Amino acid sequence: MTQHLADRTRPAGAPAEAPTVTDDRADWWRGAVIYQVYPRSFADGNGDGMGDLPGVRARLPYLAELGVDAVWLSPFYASPQADAGYDVADYRAIDPMFGDLHDADALIRDAHDLGLRVIVDLVPNHSSDRHEWFKRALREGPGSPLRERYHFRPGKGENGELPPNDWESIFGGPAWTRSLNPDGTPGEWYLHLFAPEQPDFNWDSPAVRDEFRSVLRFWLDMGVDGFRIDVAHGMVKAPGLPDMGSAGQLKLLGNQQLPFFDQDGVHEIYRSWREILDEYPGQRIGVAEAWTPSEDRTALYLRPDELHQAFNFHYLMTGWDAADLRRVINSSLDSMRPVGAPTTWVLSNHDVVRHRTRLGGGLRRARAATLLMLALPGSAYIYQGEELGLPEVTDLPDEVRQDPSFFKDNGQDGLRDGCRVPMPWSRRGESLGFGEGGSWLPQPADWAELSVEEQTGDPTSTLEMYRSALAIRREHPALGAGDGVEWLDAPAEVLAFRRTTSIGRSVICVVNTGTTPAELAGILPENAELLISNEDFDGTGPLPGDTAGWWAA
Incomplete structure (x- = not known):
């Protein structure tokens, strides 16, 4: 029998106070590296072919060793799964396919013991039609x-x-x-702005506002360190629900002014949520998934009395071009500076084609893009599997696809399934170590060569590059900190910038986005390389195309 929402509190027997991470870094979230776990595709703990919370819990030491600061979990709530859990039937219950509240409690505690913070998805724009x-x-x-x-x-x-x-x-x-x-x-x-099974809440209703304040407190009492807020720009609709009156395909990211996205009324909601977050110890945070027409509009979500971070989709959607990248880096930093918020950087997530495939150029380009992202000031997000260099799976049979957009005739390509194929952990086994019961989406056979087991200990592997990059980022406070970069003169297809801390330590990052070697005379200090994305380059001579590096200065 399902317990009534209003009556459910913490799991039976759980202490009233959940432990938090002890971290002496002020404003930990400003430069944090946050790892996104897509629970159904990360690790399967019970052998049913579907990832779950016990599977995630068992793999937490891997994430701690990788060197990330926090884990963001995509939805695990009770749901009919019409849209992979983004159709929530009960915001205070775990879907049985993922475990139960005791599993969530144990996961949060183990993460904190390992020094990892936990951010959970919150879906406030809509519920399930089974709510x-x-x-x-x-x-x-x-x-x-x-x-x-x-x-x-x-x-x-x-x-x-x-x-x-x-x-x-x-x-x-x-x-x-x-x-x-x-x-x-x-x-x-x-x-329903999304699937018919996802009716939109009316945020003019006091009952809706009260309910979500209660949901926030429920999970904060469980010990979570923050919330990634799904469709953070969509909760408030224009008064009277006026017609769009515009032709053309609706786009998530563009300069369209839409009557159901990025309405000013959302900011009142986030101000009330910030008050709740600030009541709890340990700097709990709110992260907005906000698709807005401009970086300046995104910054409005991050004023000092609202949320802490927002995903930088403008950066994610920028191609592999030096001039375009420099432009979006500058505009991102410039827009966040007035509100005192950190910029975030992300290359892949569960909704977009993996960047190894999306950027073209294969693994070499993807590795270079990673070192560029991790050298920029602010917080960086890593999507599970990108540290293995996983490509998009583009040849899934139609009969295994589950993405709702695949079945709609509006130009969606349905490739969200291709970035959600389960992780390869080992060289052998039916699901390459994902679990004993196979995997809910088929894994390419050649992923055995990309598995955690295969790459661990290989100094040329992408996994070890990520581990090295995150370790260096912690050792050198010039990486990640601050709110600006010092651009250096460089050839047209090259990005070169210096990061300097208040105590004078500097790191130079150089990225060649072209396909031909670039002369860097006068830019780099000699014999000071920290990390280079291209394992075939020894750090001397012209910088090859699709290559990035960090040098101590």
Whole structure:
């Protein structure tokens, strides 16, 4: 029997106070390296072919050895899994496919014992259509107070047969689905910016606001160190839900002004959440997944009384071009500086094509992009498997795909499944060490050569490069800290900059985004290389194309 949401607190027998990480670094999150775990694809602890929390827990020592500061867990809540857990039926329960609350409690405690902080996904824009609120709203019909917690509207047309407005779903088609009245007749329409199984909450409802403040406290009491906020820009809709009135395909990142994204009303919500975060010890943080028209609009989410970080999608979407990269690096840093927030840098996540494939140029280019990212001031995000140099899997059979966007006819390529293929841990075995029961998406056979086991101890491997880079980043405070870079004169296809700390220690980062060697005379100090992405380059002479390096100065 499912316990009522309002009655559920901590797991039975768990202490009232969850331990936190002891960390003497002020504002740990400003330069943190945060590792994203996609639980269903990270490690399988019970052999059912699906990753779970016990599997993640068992692999925490690997993450500590890698050298990251925090772990971000994608959703593990009770869910029908219409969109890989981003359709939440119960925000205070763990889906049985991932474990239970005791598993979550044990994972958080073990992570803290290893010096790792834990950030969990929060999905406040929409719930599952199996959420008790929504099920009751349908049962009770028009006029039910529960309908005020979502966006129910009568349709247009003679008999209400047309959607209330012209909004499009991110997954294709209208953003509205018509409900049935309790007697089975066609009824009101409800809004869903994503799949029909994900009805949008109405954040004008006090009950919704109260519920999520309670959810925040539930997980903070469990000991989590922060929240990654899904669709952080989407919760508030323009008054009256006006038509878009614009032609063309809806894009997540562009200069469109949309009536359901990046509305100013979201900032009142985050100010109230910041008050809650600040009540707890250990610097708990909020991270916005906010797709906005500009870096300046993103910065508004990070004012001192709002959230702490936001994903830098403008950087993620920039191609492998020196001029474009320098432009977005400068604009990102410039926009964050006035609000006193760190810039974040990310190359891959569970929603985009892995950067080894997306940037072109293969593994060599991906490794160079990593050293560039990790040399920039601010916080960096690593997506599971990128430290192994995993490519996108582009040849999955249609019958195994599960991404909702794959089944919609709106131009989505459905490649989110390709970046979610389970991790290879060992050279052999049915699922390369992922678990004893196979894997929910098939792994390419040649991933055995990219496994953790195969790469560990090989100084030329991508895994060991990541381990070295993160160790050097900790040893040299010039990397990650601060809010600016000192650009150095360099050839057209080369980025070169110096990072200097307040005590005078400096690191120079140089990246050749071209395909031909670049002369670096006068840029680099002699015999001072710290790390080079290209294992075939010894640090002397022209810098090869698609190569990055760090030098102590």
